[in-house]
Every structure is written in C-alpha cells, then in structure tokens.
Amino acid sequence: MSHSIPPSRCLIPCVVTRVAKVVYIVGGGSNQLSLVHEAKRLGHRVVVSDINENPPCRSEADYFERVDTVDRAGSLVVARKYKVDGVITDQTDAAVPTVALIAEELGLPGIGFETALRFTNKELMRRTMAGDQLVNIPESQYYDNSHAALEFVNKSGRPPRYWIVKPVNSQGSKGVNRLTGLDDIDKFQDAITESRDKGILVEEFIEGDEYSVEAFVKDGIVHNLAVTKKFHYPQNECIDFRNTYLGDIPRTTEIALFAANQATILRLGLRNGSTHGEFKVSGKEIYLMEIAARGGGGNISGKIIQYLTNFNPSTALIHTCLDEDFDVIFSDYQDRFAVMRFFDFDPGTLKSITYDNEFSKTLLHFELNVTAGSIIRPIHNSRDRPGYFIVADFDRSVVLESERAFLSSFDLAYT
Secondary structure, eight states: OEEEOOOSSOOSOOOOOSSOOEEEEEOOSGGGHHHHHHHHHTTOEEEEEESSSSOTTGGGSSEEEEOOTTOHHHHHHHHHHTTOSEEEOOSOSTTHHHHHHHHHHHTOOOOOHHHHHHHHOHHHHHHHHTTOSSOBOOOEEEESOHHHHHHHHHHSSSOGGGEEEEESSOSTTTTOEEOOSSSHHHHHHHHHHHOTTSOEEEEEOOOSEEEEEEEEEETTEEEEEEEEEEEEETTEEEEEEEEEESSOSOHHHHHHHHHHHHHHHHHHTOOSEEEEEEEEEETTEEEEEEEESSOOTTTIIIIIHHHHHSOOHHHHHHHHHTTOOOOOOOOOGGGSEEEEEEOOOOSEEEEEEEOOOOOTTTEEEEEEOOOTTOEEOOOSSGGGOOEEEEEEESSHHHHHHHHHHHHHTOEEEEO
16 A cells, blocks of 8 residues: 655646657556656656556556566567657666667667666676776676685685675665675575576675765756665665665765766766666765666655655656756755655564554655565565655654654554
C-alpha cells in the first residue's frame, strides 16, 4: 500500500502542452509514476512497458506492453509501434541503456548509448574516471569467476573486511556486500548472479561518511540540486536505512561534493538529464562510489527534490526527451527538511501489523510491502526491506518528531 500528499507548489514554470505527443516510459514500477503523471499533466499520451503483467504504472498509462526493460530489441519494437516522440526512464538503472539505444535508433533526444554504458557499468565507469584530479576511485579488480575473486582476496595480504564485492551492473544495492572471511564465496556468487553482465568488482572498502548528490544537467551545464546524508543497516553496511536532508552538512563538505559530482558527470560525458551520484568523504578526500544517469530511487527524484528545491525533475525529463526548452530554476534545498526512513522489523511471519496513519501534514510518501501472513526476512539486500516512508516540513524539529512518532506507532504481532 502507499500513501502520499501532492506537492504544495508547481515546481517548473510551464504551460500545458496543446499538441499531444507520445511519450514512451520504459519501466512501469512505482518509482516511474511521477513521470507518468507529469506526462499526462502536460497533455501527452503515455506508453509504458514492463516485464510485470500489472505494474503500478499500467493503469495510469494510455498504452501498455509487457516487455522486459533490459530487452532492447523488444522495447525498440514498442517504440516503433506507437511512433513515439520521446523515450525516457527514471530511478532505474536497468532501463537507461535501453532508452539510450531507442533514442539513437529513432533519432530522438537521448544521452547516447556509449554514455549510458559509462553510467551503468561500474568497471567502465572506473576506467573512464581514472586519473581525475578531483575524484578518487577506490582500488578494485574485475572478475567473472567467484573462485578467482576469492583467490585474489586471500592473496592480497589484507583482511577480508578491507574489501567489498559488487556487481558491475545492477541496482538497489543488490549483490553488494562487505567481505568478512565467512561465506565470502557465496557473496561473490550472489554478486555475479545479480550482475546483468555476470561480472563483479572486488573493491577497497572506503571508511567514511557517505552522501549522494542529486543533479540535473542541461546542455552540458551541471546544476547540483541537493546533498543527501546516508546511513546504512547495521547488518549490511551497503544498504540504505535512512537518508536525511536536515541542514547539517558542513558547507565545505557540500562544496567539495558538488565539485566532485560536476567533474564526474562531465568526464563521463552526460549533457542532459538527471543524475544520482554516491560519494564517500574520507578525511579530506572524496571517493566516487558510483553515479547513475537517472534520479535517485525511493522517490528522491519523484518527490523529495521537488519538495526541497521547487524543481521537478520529472517535468524536466519530459521536456528534455521531447527536445522542448525550459529553464532549470531551483531553490536552496537546505531551506526545507526531510527524512527518508526504511523499516527494520524483526524477522518472522506476521500475524498482524497496525500503525497510526494520522501524519498527512508531514508524510510525503509511504509504502508498506507487508501484511498479515507476510514473511519478514533479515535485511541482506534491498529487496528484503519491507517498505519506507518520507516525512518533510519547513521545521527540522517537526520532521524529526514525525519520524520518531510514526515509527513508534507500529505494532507488529508474529505467529
């Protein structure tokens, strides 16, 4: 189930389009709903494709085709069938190369297929960024074999916890784990399974505070919109547990992150579109973890940035894919406050779950993926998370109290 309140303001000055165009949105999950809603609000017809038979966007779209987002040939057939005027995706890495390829094949605005690969394949990303003066890259090795990766770690002369394993291309922290010396071969195999290209990186684990930077790029100009402070589950240091916008990021850190984000985007060659960059600050050094040519998931792009900055990335993406002009105008994100919080319920089979739903004034978004009878699993990857919510307000103390009160209202009974 989900709950959300509409944004309080229209966030990109625009006039409703009078000539309807056909916008193809690749991927029909809940994170794409903001794109569908904006395209419809602007007067366009919407085509959605997704591997699932009945994804959340299907009922909102004008046309639906059941095609996997990574099926580039099948998605191209859909684009030609509906004679689309623009093709777009957001908050999902898997669809980025598909969208780029369709745009190239049909002569539509896009980021370019090679650029898409640099933003979705971590090995290629690191090779492209090597030697940059503003951004450090963790030491890493590429493998397509679990046993070879384990042999490297064992012979490295460093303890297992020095290393992290990750798929070269996946999303949502699936297959990402810090090594411990226990069951590491299983972690390597899990990463290979989750990698679309069946390759993994064994990478130096960087100690330090983690942040993400949200930006929008127009005509090669990077507009840094906000910095997110990230916290992780104690049982997996690679999975987001809490993302905050509480006005507590030092200005010097923000400036350094904005500079690193801009340098990364320009070096990887993106000229238009949303980005979500993840960095670690270790002492005075900035390390790139990864960066995506799409907005942050969990409705960072769909709702949080819109609330904090008066800028709607969804609207901007639609204008971009249709080659329509617009201005990137936004407010200082630190004038408002928000927290995204994922649930961390005890594992077990639910008998019942109740909560207080009287938070409409501060609840920007709420998703709960478990009900009576659901099995709650330990949080080993992002798919194990049972849901999340976003609270937002002009007052920092109100946001923190709303987060605490909403969490404390949950009452779970197990069988």
